[in-house]
Amino acid sequence: MLQAVPLSRPIVGLMEGSPGEAELTILRHAMHTEPPPSGHPAALPITIAENLCEPSGHILGRFAAVSFWGWLQVIYHQTEAGPGRAENEQRLIAAVKETARRYGCHAVLSHCFTKADQDKLANAGFHRVGKLEGYPRGFAHRVMVWRNKGEPVRPGPTTVPERRSERNWIPQLLDRTLTARGLPPREEQPLNRVIRNRAGQPVAGVLGSVCWNQLTLNGLWTHPDYRGRGCAGRLLHSVEKAARRHKLDHILLDTFSFQALFFYQRRGYRVYATLRDFPTGHERHYLAKRL
Known part of the structure; x- marks a missing residue:
């Protein structure tokens, strides 16, 4: 597994590290149960x-x-x-x-x-x-x-x-x-980070995978009680440093118009594809950051 670089300035009272299996389960569940936009059912693929x-x-x-x-x-x-x-x-x-x-x-x-x-x-x-x-x-x-x-x-x-x-x-x-089609074999490696509170409970996390020459972010989550404390920005900074250390070319992700589009754009991610009405009345955006 590729490891992210530790934070140089830890958030007071919160510690960052690599999640264990139980924490991965908690993070995946939290990411998959985020509320849908108003008027739409939960996304059930x-x-x-x-x-x-x-x-x-x-x-x-x-x-x-x-x-x-x-x-x-x-x-x-x-x-x-x-x-x-x-x-x-x-x-x-x-x-x-x-x-x-x-x-x-x-x-x-x-x-x-x-x-x-x-x-x-x-x-x-x-x-x-x-x-x-x-x-x-x-x-x-x-x-x-x-x-x-x-x-x-x-x-x-x-x-x-x-x-x-x-x-x-x-x-x-x-x-x-x-x-x-001539593409290189896919060899995915996880790159995940978690932030824990003083009690050791996960309060924020990012899940990603490295394949080919890029890191794809599959989810970034912060517990509602800890939002506004810089957890998401610190996690993003951590995995970006890891991606640069491993000489990757891009960081990729997709997000919806009712989620955190501007959060990523402020940090240098650009939209390269937009899907209208995904879901109806909203947009799904594909973003990339060149390293």
């Missing part, structure tokens, strides 16, 4: 994994996605090599759209890292809403969106839900999808 099949049952491709707040976020989509692969790729994308309609989603979000994949999605009606060069090195992160405006969608072959046991393969299939 639904994982969807389906196979694209011929009538005979032969698998032509696979995709996995997560649905929440009216969006279908694609984790990966991959077709099998062989004759007709280009056509099957378009049929698979059509099946993803049909799945979004079936789950009542008004938009589909997909991430890609090559111009070829961007062009395939663009041909299927996706629009690029953001791009970050150098993530990973030699590539660019492209954020692609398709919006369901009620136009008819021609589904591909039958999609069959994967068995629950098959869903355990999602990370491996994602790796295979990326390496097939």
Whole structure:
């Protein structure tokens, strides 16, 4: 595990360190139970994994996605090599759209890292809403969106839900999808920090992971009783120092318009992609800080 550099000026009465397993559980629960924006239910992601099949049952491709707040976020989509692969790729994308309609989603979000994949999605009606060069090195992160405006969608072959046991393969299939496009293997390492009070209880924390040449922040939380005391800023400063020490290129995160957008912008993070109506009436922002 990559370790963050200790704080040079500890907050009075509070101590920073690396969280143990029990503290990680507390932090994850706190981050996942933050109240949703007014008028919206809590975000309860639904994982969807389906196979694209011929009538005979032969698998032509696979995709996995997560649905929440009216969006279908694609984790990966991959077709099998062989004759007709280009056509099957378009049929698979059509099946993803049909799945979004079936789950009542008004938009589909997909991430890609090559111009070829961007062009395939663009041909299927996706629009690029953001791009970050150098993530990973030699590539660019492209954020692609398709919006369901009620136009008819021609589904591909039958999609069959994967068995629950098959869903355990999602990370491996994602790796295979990326390496097939020439990207380096994903080797994630956690970088987590916690601030404890005098009683040793966690009152703030940041959870992140290092992959390729960047640190991705997955969550930053402060207990309501300790907000306004600089905990979040100190944690961010700590992991930024660790990222520089390990010669990373970027720190990445996403946040919503009802959360802490300006907190990050004041600290040098810039928005490189924005998703409108995620959830309805709000925006989801992707930010990066070049180190």
